Amino acid sequence: MPMVLLNCDKDIPEREKHIYLKVDGEDSRDFLPVSNAPTLPGTLSERGCAFCGAKLVIGGVLKDTIQMIHGPIGCAYDTWHTKRYPTDNGHFNMKYVWSTDMKESHIVFGGEKRLEKSCHEAFDEMPDVKRMIIYTTCPTALIGDDIKAVAKKVMEERPDVDIFTVECPGFAGVSQSKGHHVLNIGWINEKVGQLDAEITSPYTMNFIGDFNIGGDTQLLQQYWDKLGIQVIAHFTGNGTYDDLRRMHKAQLNVVNCARSSGYIANELKKQYGIPRLDIDSWGFNYMAEGIRKICAFFGIEEKGEALLAEEFAKWKPQLDWYKERLKGTKMAIWTGGPRLWHWTKSVEDDLGVQVVAMSSKFGHQEDFEKVIARGQTGTYYIDDGNELEFFEIIDLVKPDVIFTGPRVGELVKKLHIPYVNGHGYHNGPYMGFEGFVNLARDMYNAVHNPLLKLAATDIRTGIATPVKEAAE
């Protein structure tokens, strides 16, 4: 019985197709959870919308671009102050959000004029900023506002500005994943190839699918600098709008997050013949493997080995200190999708941690193929898990720590299970060698938090349910 119908799902039996328990001798050729399928209403799914997949995840990361959200105020309010992606220019991307603040009359009579006015105002108010992305939202898509025409008009009137449009209302697709796709394809078709790049190194690449969460991009950039590799564009961590128009100038596309950004790498291959190399940036083994592959591509293996020797000398002892103490820890991962397969084997190999349950909000079939191939037996693989399912799964697998978002983290706190922010990190970055030590440190501090022992104690009886003792 590899597909599992949980007790809480007896009234929504179709959920059985979304939950897989891997047993010995099986792989994803035998069973694969249904994914990227319509959400069941009223289940308390964790999914977000397609608009947020475009704006919050990818476009809004850019450090020099006005994010003009054409719709009522909530779509702007909600996708602001909900991410940790700093930039090296004072976090312009996190400080501001723009909205056309659509009201009823604009819904009735159309909102194009209001959008046009809002665009001009935004450029007038911040005269140093010359780049903009305009997003549609549910109501402006439904009433059919032509945001492309407005963008064209504004660009004609302001020759020094450039505007990209994303037509991806919240109801498109079944999750935020649709928004990733729309932005990827729109960008390659409309913006890549527009600008020339100043080439300063014989080795050039784009780094794709890394959003500088907790400073990831900036940490990895140290490696590329040491290796003498010029990164033409970061898609989109700490990135700029214009660098992304130069993506066609790179020799190689290195992809970390294949789910959100694999599309543009594929198109760069198809349209410009630039090869795609997928790597995992979390974990020592994976990161080393990724750096070796990149260096092999450029023929700079020695430089790569020198970098790895230096990094391992610096960080491996610290990692091993944590590994010694984290061995056997049971971890659950409830995040978007790709981190399931990025993390399950890296925490096992590098830290001796057992991943006992994983839930993906927006992963597709290939994400589940990867994670089931890399993951262990006895582990649950869940697509679009909901709250009651989480309670039941927790009861079945009893995780010591859960990597998930802050809201679910607050929920499991009541069950005396510590969480580590699997989206924005507790104290990142988590990528690279230093980053994975950070992850190990945060996991260790979570699991050995003395408060958990106190919480488990009933002062009336003095009886405590056992929790892990802090290691010396």
Place this chain on the structure above:
Amino acid sequence: MGCEITTRERAGVINPMYDCQPAGAQYAGIGVKDCIPLVHGGQGCTMFVRLLFAQHFKENFDVASTSLHEDSAVFGGHQRIQDGVMTLARRYPDLRVIPVITTCSTEVIGDDIEGNINVCNKMLKEEFPGRKVHVVPVHTPSFKNSQVGGYSECMQSMFKTIATAKVAPSGKLNLFPGWVNPGDVVLLKHYLKEMGIDGTVFMDTEDFDSPMLPDKSIHTHGRTTVEDIQASTGAMASVALARYEGASTATYLNQEFEVPAHIVSTPYGIGNTDKMLQKLSEITGKPIPESLVKERGIALDALQDLAHMFFANKKVALFGHPDLVIGLAEFCMEVELEPVLLLLGDDNSKYKKDPRILAMKDKVNWDMEVVCNADLWELEKRVTDPNYKIDLIMGHSKGRYVGIYNNVPMVRVGFPTFDRAGLYRKPTMGYAGAMELGEAIANTLFNHMEYNKEKEWILNTW
């Protein structure tokens, strides 16, 4: 000198102060026990609002979505409403209230909410004969009003659906504080108890600050029950503390069930709290007890140490919910702070005629500006204007960068305050709230003096 009331002139918003209507409706919904709001719209309309609540309260709240996808946007989302309601009812056997909250998309599509609820009611009756689930239509298109109006709208809709009959007079009091923190609810309940008044706070959000218990049970939910709402029609009176968040429900109970409605000044600061307590005394005939005279005295005693030494002539910018901003401005004047900028964040045309604002207009002897339909760019522009002096910002966490990057001290108050620990637990209303706030202002100014080496030696002896 004097007060000028203006409106944002730009069409677009840069850095909004409020979320949209459905967010406010969800906040009202989670205040009810055994209630899971069902938001009829895209998934982001729910997911982000749950995250927002979690950020502010450091707690999880259950809100469901109909998960509107493209096919529903084209052909209508009727089936998804029905599936959503029935799935919730089946999987959550204790569930008693489901507010169906519309959004911009489903209002544009024009889904017949009332019609679908009728269908749901029939199905519920058939499947669960002994059980009553109140399915409440809540119309909150995001392109009207804001989270402030959405809160009010959902509250009123729940009362309209649940409080349908006049019950026998109970001698109880309905108290509508508006969108406040658990700390305020605890304070108001304490006042009722001290005065010997049997009252119900709508919504009772005390447990939005909930414990980690040895038995791992979860108590993070509203305490207001279906019975509380039904009993509201037999109350001796309703007192609304927030004109724009809950007063409409008091008015509804007055119009439908002749429960006298009193709208009092929101009790921020000493004077406003005095007025509220005097009103409660007047309505119930219960005297204000010695204990509250003492609490008032302790607050005055604390604030007296701060006002003319540290606060006087300091210019303050305020932003947040309208009742909060107006109340805080009144509080500021009590402690000799000068509110120079009041930002109200939506297009409600009533703000300009609010008697409290008009009264301040007569009172101020400095330049004061009230900007309606404001965004936080209005704040940033003034803070960065060398001719516009602002010594202190008071508002919620969405304005944090304005303070941080311009080196202006900022006191977090209102909703959300996710970048400071534990504020939801503290009262802002009442005497204790005034004292907490005054001391938070003082300590924020002191920190600022110290980190900027601005006469920090003053505190060498105090």
